[in-house]
Amino acid sequence: MMFVLIQRFCRHALFSLYENTWVVIVISIAMLYAGGWISMSAFNETDIIDNYTWWFSVTITTVGYGDYAPGSYGGRFTAGVIMFFGIGIIGLVVGKLAETIIEIANRKVKGFSHMNYENHTVIMGYRTGSTEKMITELLADNPEQKIVLCSLTQESNPMVKQKVDFIRGELASTDVLTRSNAAKARNIIIHGKDDDQTFFTAYALREINRQAHMVCCLMDEDHADKIKNLPADDPSLNQIVLPANIYLMAQELQDRESCSVVQNLISNLTGQNMYRLDIPKQEDFSVSYKSLFFALKEKYGVTVIAVKDKELEINPPLDMTIKPGMAVFYAGPERLSFIELDAIQ
Template identity: 25%
Template sequence: MKTSSLLASFLRWPILPRILLIIFSVNLLFGALIHLLEPTNYPTFFDGVWWAFVTTSTVGFGDFVPSSITGRLIGILLILIGTGFVTTYFVTLATTAVTNQNAYLEGKSSYQGNKHVIIVGWNERAKQTISQLLAIQPPIDIILIDETLKQNPAPSNHTHFIKGNPTTDDVLLKANAETAESILITSDQNRDEHQADMSTILTLIAVKGINPNIYSVVEILTANQVTNAKRAGADEVIQTNKLSSYVMINSIISHGMSEALLIMLDQLKGSKLKYLPTSNDLTGKTFGECSRILQTMSILLIGVKKGEETLVNPSLNLTIEPQDELLVIKD
């Protein structure tokens, strides 16, 4: 009963460890046999094992050769049995490596890390976001989820592709959403605006169900779905159409403004625009005073976040309080 249990346990092992164990066992057995049969030609047990491994690998150094008929018959048997297992092992090893590589490229393999960023949807915005995130030091692991791509569009040491529907648990678990630090859900441009927003909100609900603490940034196209996105747990909502309309309006009123805005935004790529907590030496000072102090450190102060409200270019006399956050541009 115990023997059958051990055999059943062995058969459940992955194929590579099983074949490797069989190879070692066969070589040890035949090494012991040849040592016992021809102690003159094989003075030690290790000499016999060395001969067995050299024979099964078809190297054949010729430093140990059986002289008896029995010894040679054992050698023939070892070649027939051992070489077959060795060949099978290397073929299986190569097949496994190719299969794993294909699974990685095709988005079928799971991600095992943590504190990563998940990006849902492949489009030009996602492409630019991934490119800029990869430029940040230290590097951030990025997991891209998309159901339309055939393989990873941006392969690197820090990008992992998962193919599938991001609203399903099995896909999110493959992306290890349970331990992810943040997620960006981009809008599906292949759907109309209303359906795209519904899909975005459904994805957000699915992610929050697995990881309620994940920091979520979602792209919403229609203004009437912003509230629903926040109800679903979005930490930040990016209204793409609203941002685009602002650029268009400024370009109509002030010609050439779109190019100026793009140049300005390009200078902010990466992590240059950020919120800083108010330090003790800045508490109680005015916005103008803080601005002058920060400029000496090559930091440009452009606004203040008070609670949920962000004030951009406020009055120079605005007093900075301990709980405020400073909106700055910092290289």
């Protein structure tokens, strides 16, 4: 019985020491420092006392430059004690530092860290396979953008190799919204396990961020108005994506290979892709759709397929006037980084 009690006491003491390792290290160094100084003073080691802090540092770390060395037997014994305990203390320091670094790295992988990004992309929800493909598309268009993936179902970051940051927790919770810095995000994608989770997450996000472009994946088209009516600086910032494969299957049966056309346009990895061009409001610009269509085709090799004023118009009439503040959607091999609008008029 006594042995069991002693064993429990030792375990408890060791655990307490482990939990307070840094305190133990500081106290041990302080005691060695004070004890060594008193001992060296007692043995009249004048050179060491005059340079004690330096001598103590090189002795406890067992570096031992030898520029100051005790001459008395008592001084040498004291130096030996400091070196002996120094080996253990330095080992503890190195081990604790390594443990701290590993713990910090694990916290990031496990999704418990805090992001300080701004103008980044936040993805709420994870679905094996589809989320990876979506992130691959995003990085293909802009490899430098910062992406933060939030999920409750994943215990660790599923996309470490892609350098995507990870936050673990309930999507609509204040904790996740804060740690992902969603209030400063430029783009938000919500891919909840069902439409209820998607809507509640979108609602929580719009309470803290009305400037971001938010895209929500819904299973039921009847829920689309709930997302579109959420408060935003511009109604067009609230967008929904439906399970398009159902519509594409019907379209494919009616018009063979139409699926290939649509899938090519929405992929950033291969073929001709679709991009958006916003005409700045401050530009002195006015041109017909016909002139814009042929000018962009001849000068840049892209095809205008839609125009957005108050409403989106696919294949608009040739005499439609394109003005500042409107958006133009075009198909091309890559995004145009610069367009000379003056040369088009």
